Amino acid sequence: MDDFILRALLAGLAVVLMSGLLGVFLLWRRMAYFGDTLSHSALLGVALGLMTGTSMNLWVMGVCVTVALLMLYVQHNPALGSDTLLSIIGHSALALGTVALTFLPNVRVDLMAYLFGDILAVTRFDIALTWGMAVIVAVIMVWIWRPLLSLSVHAELAQVEGVKVWRISAIYMLLVALMVAVAMKVVGVLLLTALLIIPAATARRFAKTPEQMAVFAIVVGGLALLAGMGLSLQLDTPTGPSIVVAASVLFLLVQFVPQRSP
Amino acid sequence: MSTTLLAKLEHIGLNFGQRVILHDVSLEVYPQSILTLIGPNGAGKSTVLKILLGLQKPDSGSVWRMPALRVGYVPQKFHLDRLLPLTVERFMGLNLRRHDAVAVRQSAEEVGVLDLLPQAVQSLSGGELQRVLLARALLNHPQVLVLDEPGQGVDVTGLSELYQLINRLKQAHGYGVVMVSHDLHLVMEATDQVLCLNQHICCSGQPEAVSRHPEYLRLFGDVRAAGLAVYTHHHDHQHDMHGCIVPLADEEHQHG
Numbered sequence: 039m040d041d042f043i044l045r046a047l048l049a050g051l052a053v054v055l056m057s058g059l060l061g062v063f064l065l066w067r068r069m070a071y072f073g074d075t076l077s078h079s080a081l082l083g084v085a086l087g088l089m090t091g092t093s094m095n096l097w098v099m100g101v102c103v104t105v106a107l108l109m110l111y112v113q114h115n116p117a118l119g120s121d122t123l124l125s126i127i128g129h130s131a132l133a134l135g136t137v138a139l140t141f142l143p144n145v146r147v148d149l150m151a152y153l154f155g156d157i158l159a160v161t162r163f164d165i166a167l168t169w170g171m172a173v174i175v176a177v178i179m180v181w182i183w184r185p186l187l188s189l190s191v192h193a194e195l196a197q198v199e200g201v202k203v204w205r206i207s208a209i210y211m212l213l214v215a216l217m218v219a220v221a222m223k224v225v226g227v228l229l230l231t232a233l234l235i236i237p238a239a240t241a242r243r244f245a246k247t248p249e250q251m252a253v254f255a256i257v258v259g260g261l262a263l264l265a266g267m268g269l270s271l272q273l274d275t276p277t278g279p280s281i282v283v284a285a286s287v288l289f290l291l292v293q294f295v296p297q298r299s300p
Numbered sequence: 301m302s303t304t305l306l307a308k309l310e311h312i313g314l315n316f317g318q319r320v321i322l323h324d325v326s327l328e329v330y331p332q333s334i335l336t337l338i339g340p341n342g343a344g345k346s347t348v349l350k351i352l353l354g355l356q357k358p359d360s361g362s363v364w365r366m367p368a369l370r371v372g373y374v375p376q377k378f379h380l381d382r383l384l385p386l387t388v389e390r391f392m393g394l395n396l397r398r399h400d401a402v403a404v405r406q407s408a409e410e411v412g413v414l415d416l417l418p419q420a421v422q423s424l425s426g427g428e429l430q431r432v433l434l435a436r437a438l439l440n441h442p443q444v445l446v447l448d449e450p451g452q453g454v455d456v457t458g459l460s461e462l463y464q465l466i467n468r469l470k471q472a473h474g475y476g477v478v479m480v481s482h483d484l485h486l487v488m489e490a491t492d493q494v495l496c497l498n499q500h501i502c503c504s505g506q507p508e509a510v511s512r513h514p515e516y517l518r519l520f521g522d523v524r525a526a527g528l529a530v531y532t533h534h535h536d537h538q539h540d541m542h543g544c545i546v547p548l549a550d551e552e553h554q555h556g
Contacts, residue, residue: 066384188394191380198353198373199395199440238383245385 043271045165046157046224050263050281052168053221053233056175058256060214061234062241062248066190071121072109072211073231075128076218079105080227081135083219084152088142095167099219105131106215110208132227155226155278157270164223171220175213182206187248226278236285237262243292258288304331306369306444306476312351312361314344321347322358323500327478329444332470334477336487339497340519345480346376348497349446352478369444372437372475376448378429380421388424389417392436403439411435411465426453430462438473447479451486459483463490484520 064073083101087094105127112123139147151159179186185206189196197203218230225233241254265288266281307329314322322344329335329352337345350356351363353373365371380386392408393399408414413431416424424432430450437445450466451459466477467490481487487494488507495504502515510516 066381068381184394184397190384191386191391191394192375192378194350194353194355194375195373195378196394197355198371198446242383242385247385247387247390251385 042158042160043267045160045162046267046277047263048165049160049168050157050224050267051260052165052172053217053224054237054259054263055172055256056217057221057233058237058241058259059175059179059252060210060217061238062252062255063186063190063210064214064231064234065238065242066248070231070235071124073214073218073234075109075124076102076105076215077222077227077230078128079131079135080218080222080230081152082131082138083135084222085135085138085142088147089138095219098222099216101131102215102219103212106211107208110211113207114204150276151226152222153226153228153278154276155222155224155229155281157224157267157277159223164220168220168224171216175217178209178213182209183249186210224277225281226276229278229282232282232285233259233262236282236289240285240289240292243295258285262288305329305366306331307352307365308363309348309352310362310364312348312358312363314347314351314356314358314360320499322351325361325497325501327352327495327504329476329478331443331474331476333492334467334470334479334490335493335495336491337478337480337495337497338482338484338487338520339502343498345497346448349448349478349480353446366443370440370442372440372442372445374430374433374437374445374447374450376452376480378433382422386421387417388413388419388421388432391421392417392432392439395436395439407435407439408432410438410469427455427458427462430454434462434466438469441473442475445475445477445479447477447481449480449482451481451483460486463487466490 064070079101080098083098084094086101087097090097108127109124136149139149148156150156185196185201188199188201189203189206193203214234221230221233237259238251238255240258241251244254245251262281262285265284267277269275269284270277270280305328309325309327312322312325314320325344325348327335327348337348339345347356351358352365353371354363354365380391388408389401389404390399392404393401396403405414405417408417411431411434413428413435416428416432421429421432430453434447434450437447445466447466451462454462463483463486466479469475470477488511491507493504494507494510496502496510496513496516496519498519502519503510503513505513
């Protein structure tokens with residue numbers, strides 16, 4: 039196997055691991071818009087990185103974390119009308135990033151690679167970064183699993199029962215922000231949320247417990263990754279959309295399987 | 301009634317913008333005693349519970365809870381997303397720091413929902429859900445049980461049973477109860493103290509006294525008279541002086 043395929047596969051698996059663990063909660067808490075806002079904002083980080091000529095990864099992480107904190111604030115102040123505001127933040131950042139990129143004089147930017155992902159662009163450093171992040175996400179998610187599940191079921195009930203709702207919620211949102219920052223290269227900013235949502239939704243069909251659903255989501259994500267990358271390499275299609283197409287096909291296929299209760 | 305005070309609200313006030321939600325609301329919670337909040341929609345009943353639970357901060361007044369007070373809560377609205385696969389057993393166990401199958405079964409048996417444990421939470425009927433929520437609330441041996449309309453979705457026969465259950469377990473667990481309820485006739489039977497709320501406290505005291513209070517009658521009409529088959533004479537509740545028949549010596553009457 040070619041070296042670059044192996045690199046892409048390794049980085050992709052780390053991303054799938056993270057998106058499975060984090061994606062189920064995005065579904066349970068009905069926060070798909072959160073993933074969208076974050077990933078769209080990531081492009082602003084790319085532009086800032088290129089403009090300043092400094093580490094792009096740091097800029098993307100910085101922008102994503104800032105947006106996550108902003109959203110956390112909005113979420114706890116319902117008077118602000120969260121959905122609309124978040125949509126405005128996300129799309130403004132995406133538009134601003136895109137516009138800024140075209141004005142960079144000396145840099146030839148492949149916008150498609152950022153919007154839709156590019157397996158060829160994955161470096162050894164990216165692999166180290168994604169796996170480092172995947173380990174952090176996995177460890178912290180195991181650590182906060184129970185209180186996070188509890189607050190996803192009913193936030194006020196969890197708070198009365200002693201869960202530090204605000205703190206746990208903040209940790210989770212920061213993890214999603216960091217995951218988005220490192221996963222951008224594999225799937226691209228436009229379809230990142232799909233990778234968080236579709237494998238988790240597919241896994242629901244087979245899962246009897248919340249934990250099973252997360253594990254199945256990782257498996258489904260892995261299958262979609264393999265199929266999507268195969269498609270992308272064979273037909274020279276962009277990576278992100280190919281992986282999402284594969285995930286969608288899996289989602290459609292399992293709809294014919296009778297659902298297990300509960 | 302024991303003298304150990306479990307929790308207390310003093311002169312609570314809350315506004316949302318220009319709108320007064322609560323004005324000068326005070327109450328005290330004691331062990332083995334049931335305090336019921338009644339009042340029309342939008343009277344601020346659920347808000348009082350949330351302030352008592354620490355979920356909402358009041359603009360004025362003070363909230364006091366006994367240090368390390370264990371609280372069980374049955375919220376008014378409970379909806380679990382269909383995409384979250386959760387059995388009743390797992391759901392109940394989430395109240396504990398670590399899942400304890402024995403404790404969960406014990407609590408479920410006490411409330412009569414043992415059969416429901418392997419079912420999906422989403423498959424429960426309204427009445428079943430209320431019992432499961434109660435069983436979950438009882439799991440960490442609460443000293444105060446806060447129930448926001450525990451009777452919603454429960455059919456007529458189940459309703460009386462549910463309130464009897466809450467009353468019966470009160471002896472065994474020794475908890476104090478604060479609840480919001482719309483089931484006036486049942487509440488009147490099984491309550492130690494009634495607090496009639498409409499932004500401010502209209503009247504409070506023992507059920508028998510409150511049900512004769514002019515403020516109560518103005519809000520709810522005469523429940524006892526309406527229950528009778530023959531109801532011939534007309535009341536003008538604004539000026540009706542039912543209260544004259546029974547002296548209301550033991551109650552506080554506060555006006556905002």
